[in-house]
Amino acid sequence: MSYKVIVGSNTDITPMVESISMRDALDQIAYQASVRLAVSTAKTLPDFTPGTPIRVSGVPFGKEEQLFPLLNPGVIxxxxxTNSGTKRISLTLYDRMIYLEKSEDEYLFPKDQTATQRLQKYAKxxxxxxxxxTDTKTKLAKAVYRSQTIFSMLFADLKETSKSGGAMYHPRMTSRGLELFELGSNTHVHELDRLIDVAQMRTLEGAVTKVKVLAAAESSNGKEVASKILTVEEKGTKELGTLQKVVSDDQVKTAKAAKKLAQSYLTGIQETFTVTAPDVNTIRAGDAVKLSGMKLLVTSVGHDLGNPGTMTLELATESSVKRRFYLD
Known part of the structure; x- marks a missing residue:
């Protein structure tokens, strides 16, 4: 078998494995896997208690027998x-970032820190x-995070980084440890050419053709006054109609910064693709792939591992990903 599942330090349960599926998405922090086992009632089982370390490895697509860590370190x-003649065990696994997704706290961060520095604090x-x-470089504003998940804080840091002109990043747990991956920066961009099914969706839902950026609201002598307009930008109103978004951001102080922010919101017809294809087991959410010559980003991926396996990808353009995940 081109996949291996190890429980604890060295217990190989691969012979019991019936199926393995994995899911990754930009709106989740932890890589998830589902493993189904068929076991002999006479067999002594390892410890499957929740919290037990586990790892999943596989031979990368197009490679020879050289295992690559797909989920490591992971946790049950x-x-x-269930037992209906044959005993079966279903395991739900996550990488260790699940603890950041499920835990809450409060943090007060000073201004001029980067998302990387804050990630180091969360991880510690x-x-x-x-x-x-990766050094995200972009200096962030002061942040007061009241009781909320660590994931929501981290994602807020990454969204502010992108809105301030930095790149888009997503956290990934690797065998080296927790890292920040710049979207679309994968060295090898897979060409999706052996397709099983392709669905394309084009819609005006979520489209923005006009953006008005306002300065932070202020009052005068205790009276409410209209917000100051920093800039108004539009694109595609004649063809698609006016779909306006009003943005008020305390961090935007100048007309130049407001113009840049407004332009990042301007997205016309929203176009997404759903692709089913033979499995490339190393593709993760945030990776760039090519479909019919177009370079797209993976917003979510589901792998059904096997020989051969299949995968289902949700794909979108870079501008659409930024608008959907990093601006709103």
């Missing part, structure tokens, strides 16, 4: 067993190993 989150407090964290 849920275990369910939760005992999560850091890999080679």
């Amino acid at each position: 989150w849920e275990a369910e067993s 407090d939760w005992g999560i190993t850091l890999g080679n964290p």
